[in-house]
Amino acid sequence: MNVQTVNPEQKLTIKDLHTENPRWCIGCGDFGIVMALKRFMIDDTLNPKDTVNVSGIGCSGRAPNYVNTYGLHGIHGRPIPISLGLVLVRPDLNVFVHSGDGDALSIGGNHLIHGINKNFNCVFLLYDNELYALTKSQTSPTTRKGHATNTQPSGSYLDPLNAIRLVLGIGASFVASSADWMPDHLGQVLDAAFKHKGFSFVHISQRCPHFDPNNFDHKSTSWFSFLTHEKGIPVDKRLADKVEVVQHDPSNAEAAFKIANSSRVHFGLYYHDPKKPCYDQILRDLITKTEQKSRKDMFAKFRI
Amino acid sequence: MPTIQKNISRFELLMDAGFGAQKAGDILISAFAKAGKYVYIEPLIPAEISPPPRTRPALSGVIIRVADFDITNIGNDTHVMLASHEVVLGRRLDDNETNPEAIVLLDMGDKKDNEESYEQLLKRVAKMGLQVIPFNIDEKAQFLIKAMSGKGTNMYYLGMLTHLYNMSKETLIKEIRHTFKKLKEEILVKNIQVFEFGYQFAAEHIPLSIEVPGKPHGQEQILIDGNTSLSMGIIDAGIKLYSGYPITPASSIMHTLAKEFPAYGGIVHQAEDEIAAIGTAIGSYFGGVPAITATSGPGLSLKQEFIGYAASAEIPVIIIDAQRSGPSTGMPTKTEQSDLPAVIFGSHGDNTKVVISVSNVIDCFYAPTMARYIAEKLRLPVFIMTDFLTANSYKVIDKPQINEIDDINAIPDFVFERFRIKRLPDHIEMVRNSQSIPGTEGGMRRVTGLNTDQTGSVNYFAGSNQRSHEVRNEKVHHVRRALTVPEMFGPSEGDVLAISWGSTRGALEEAIINCRKEGIKASGMHLRIVYPLPLMFKEIFAKFKKVVTVELAYGDSLKPAPLMMLLRSETLVDVRSLICRATGRPIRPKTIKEKIQELLR
Numbered sequence: 022m023n024v025q026t027v028n029p030e031q032k033l034t035i036k037d038l039h040t041e042n043p044r045w046c047i048g049c050g051d052f053g054i055v056m057a058l059k060r061f062m063i064d065d066t067l068n069p070k071d072t073v074n075v076s077g078i079g080c081s082g083r084a085p086n087y088v089n090t091y092g093l094h095g096i097h098g099r100p101i102p103i104s105l106g107l108v109l110v111r112p113d114l115n116v117f118v119h120s121g122d123g124d125a126l127s128i129g130g131n132h133l134i135h136g137i138n139k140n141f142n143c144v145f146l147l148y149d150n151e152l153y154a155l156t157k158s159q160t161s162p163t164t165r166k167g168h169a170t171n172t173q174p175s176g177s178y179l180d181p182l183n184a185i186r187l188v189l190g191i192g193a194s195f196v197a198s199s200a201d202w203m204p205d206h207l208g209q210v211l212d213a214a215f216k217h218k219g220f221s222f223v224h225i226s227q228r229c230p231h232f233d234p235n236n237f238d239h240k241s242t243s244w245f246s247f248l249t250h251e252k253g254i255p256v257d258k259r260l261a262d263k264v265e266v267v268q269h270d271p272s273n274a275e276a277a278f279k280i281a282n283s284s285r286v287h288f289g290l291y292y293h294d295p296k297k298p299c300y301d302q303i304l305r306d307l308i309t310k311t312e313q314k315s316r317k318d319m320f321a322k323f324r325i
Numbered sequence: 326m327p328t329i330q331k332n333i334s335r336f337e338l339l340m341d342a343g344f345g346a347q348k349a350g351d352i353l354i355s356a357f358a359k360a361g362k363y364v365y366i367e368p369l370i371p372a373e374i375s376p377p378p379r380t381r382p383a384l385s386g387v388i389i390r391v392a393d394f395d396i397t398n399i400g401n402d403t404h405v406m407l408a409s410h411e412v413v414l415g416r417r418l419d420d421n422e423t424n425p426e427a428i429v430l431l432d433m434g435d436k437k438d439n440e441e442s443y444e445q446l447l448k449r450v451a452k453m454g455l456q457v458i459p460f461n462i463d464e465k466a467q468f469l470i471k472a473m474s475g476k477g478t479n480m481y482y483l484g485m486l487t488h489l490y491n492m493s494k495e496t497l498i499k500e501i502r503h504t505f506k507k508l509k510e511e512i513l514v515k516n517i518q519v520f521e522f523g524y525q526f527a528a529e530h531i532p533l534s535i536e537v538p539g540k541p542h543g544q545e546q547i548l549i550d551g552n553t554s555l556s557m558g559i560i561d562a563g564i565k566l567y568s569g570y571p572i573t574p575a576s577s578i579m580h581t582l583a584k585e586f587p588a589y590g591g592i593v594h595q596a597e598d599e600i601a602a603i604g605t606a607i608g609s610y611f612g613g614v615p616a617i618t619a620t621s622g623p624g625l626s627l628k629q630e631f632i633g634y635a636a637s638a639e640i641p642v643i644i645i646d647a648q649r650s651g652p653s654t655g656m657p658t659k660t661e662q663s664d665l666p667a668v669i670f671g672s673h674g675d676n677t678k679v680v681i682s683v684s685n686v687i688d689c690f691y692a693p694t695m696a697r698y699i700a701e702k703l704r705l706p707v708f709i710m711t712d713f714l715t716a717n718s719y720k721v722i723d724k725p726q727i728n729e730i731d732d733i734n735a736i737p738d739f740v741f742e743r744f745r746i747k748r749l750p751d752h753i754e755m756v757r758n759s760q761s762i763p764g765t766e767g768g769m770r771r772v773t774g775l776n777t778d779q780t781g782s783v784n785y786f787a788g789s790n791q792r793s794h795e796v797r798n799e800k801v802h803h804v805r806r807a808l809t810v811p812e813m814f815g816p817s818e819g820d821v822l823a824i825s826w827g828s829t830r831g832a833l834e835e836a837i838i839n840c841r842k843e844g845i846k847a848s849g850m851h852l853r854i855v856y857p858l859p860l861m862f863k864e865i866f867a868k869f870k871k872v873v874t875v876e877l878a879y880g881d882s883l884k885p886a887p888l889m890m891l892l893r894s895e896t897l898v899d900v901r902s903l904i905c906r907a908t909g910r911p912i913r914p915k916t917i918k919e920k921i922q923e924l925l926r
Contacts, residue, residue, distance in 0.1 A: 041782065070763070070765060070767070070768070071764055073763050074771075085771050089769050091769055091770065092771030092772070093638070093772050094772065094774065094775065095634065095774070096604075096630050096631060096634050099600060099631070101604075102597075102601035102604030102608065103605070103608035103611070104608060106568065106604065106606060106607060106608020106611070106612065106616065107608040107612045107763070109594060109605070110565060110592070110609045110612050110614035111613075111614070111763065114763050131597055131601070132601055134597070135596075135597035304592045304593075304594065307587045308591075310587075311587040311588050312588065313588060316560060316727055317729065323549050323553070324546070325355055325358045
């Protein structure tokens, strides 16, 4: 691993952010996500030394290893509590959380609920390839009904869990979605997510050509729409003419639920509430609002 | 009525939960301590909040041991019992901790509706040969208690105990005023009146007065329980984040810190579950900010994966395990020491960690400092093991020295000496060469639970994984080599060496003192760092004919008790169990002495 120092005078480059060649399958959507993140970091001039990528377990869990920032590849389902620890004590850092559909919605489901409810300041990326891939093709909470996996070989039994509806229901302050094969759109989503103060939930449709080559037809555009609005996220430049565009005001929660409930896929900003209080800020404010005491006198109240 | 002089006395106040037995006890012991007497208090706490009154699970109370010399444990048995009714008394008699000459004061107020039950209990007490003094709360007091919706009986009993233990009424009134300073004056006055009625009643009707001498010794003293002491120790150690999930008996640490921590720049985070709680502590420490989590049995099981992760990723973390009776939910408000194997060997794969134990409130105060030093030097998980007894027992102590630690290199020598360890080498090899924290220019690095080489790059080659094991274990070996001879009671040779850890220290020390008074060649040894063990045990053990352990954990002739198993496996010496009981009650000094005598017979 070559640790490279980035000269702040010089513009950060993709090469600066490179660590090693990712060990993902050819055609894996994770390449696109990590590349979009790097481009976003360059465009928004994030300093790699002040940036931490935190992940759980799974193919997505490897992402931090491939970006030359600080990184923490944690345990399965738990990147949210780790990130919260960092954010609580180091609000100076840019924290990105990388989590798969199994990691975030199954084993780590509880943390997702409470991360969203606490609204601590981070960008949360849900890599949704609709199955467990690193463990070799098992049904995940978002596997579409009927898709055969090694654990449900006759076809997955249940309707997939609707992640966007779930997080809207929990009360997420920022809910957006994009796809690994739309670098321009994903970059715009990351930019908006990063600028939001709070828990920015970003759902990313991620291809898994190895275990489910049919999950997202990235060559066709008929199956999805873009959401856009003056307060929203611009449509993908490359696809602007080919895709249906829906005007949606991201401050309208009711409309956001309706869109999330529809059977059609929508990419863009579903919901944004910039005013929801952040738990990490509340806890830090508690210190600034409390008169600081010297430890020398800590036993005063226990004196007999 | 003559006052009996005693240099030590143990008494109990037994009531239904929610009627303030512990509060009354707290007031009395503050007064005792100010009068220069030494006290040790064990609260009896039900596992439920408000079990139905007049049922056995409703028993709530305090055991107070008061002496004219420093005491280290709750002792053998009780000399005076004051019970609010026959059910709680009967429940407590089942624990077999009553002195054969004990005096029982029994409130007969419930008798008219429970004739039969009272008769049976009185018969039982008579059969045990105990002296019973039945009494009724006088009418004037009854009237006031009714006016306070049935509350206030604890003040009546407090008044009785104040007279019984020959304390000044005025001192106690001052204490009551201090304790209830937030109460409305009118209610406070009623409480004080009830107290005075109780005092007066005892003066006129209870033919018993005990005087335990004491003289104020000048030093600044504090009254503190184990978990509060741990909490203040966390602040003194320079830890800045506490992350926990509610669980008995660890919760009171979070309660104390929730009130105290912000004033010292600390954050208390109540996590969504036990796993998240340790995850957040690890995240903080990865960011370079010292963090701690605390839990108890079930939570310990849940945290295991993250503990292994911290060792592998080389992120320091401190975990307090406040042990209770297990397995599973077990007995949440009873004490036990059965978590030792789960702590030392818990988490899958090879385990590298250090385990500190606390035996009293002073250990509790310094343990977080010691834990921080080791955790940060080695970048490994460090445990602080306490238990229900240590967590909840109060003691009056001379105010401990406050160190205001920020830099671990500034920790004074006496803290190392307390835990019988020398400072670790300046340079300790890590699996990864760089341990830079986020924000450090040019230090960008990724940590992972996967095996890596020195550069931090994921590596599955045989040599690399073996090296990682060696490096992690060498960290623990550094501690092994730095450990000095543990605390000893009695000479370093003799017929029997009894070994304790954690909360059994006080009982062992007292038992050894009493053994030696009778010429029994018994010594004691107490471990504060329980894992790893120092390297000289074989030589120490060789000077005794028998080496035994004293543990509040289950063991029998076929199942080795945890500490005994550990000592055997590490030394190949034929260490046996002297006591390996898991009843939920503390080990008594008397029992240890009797077992030693039996062993030497």
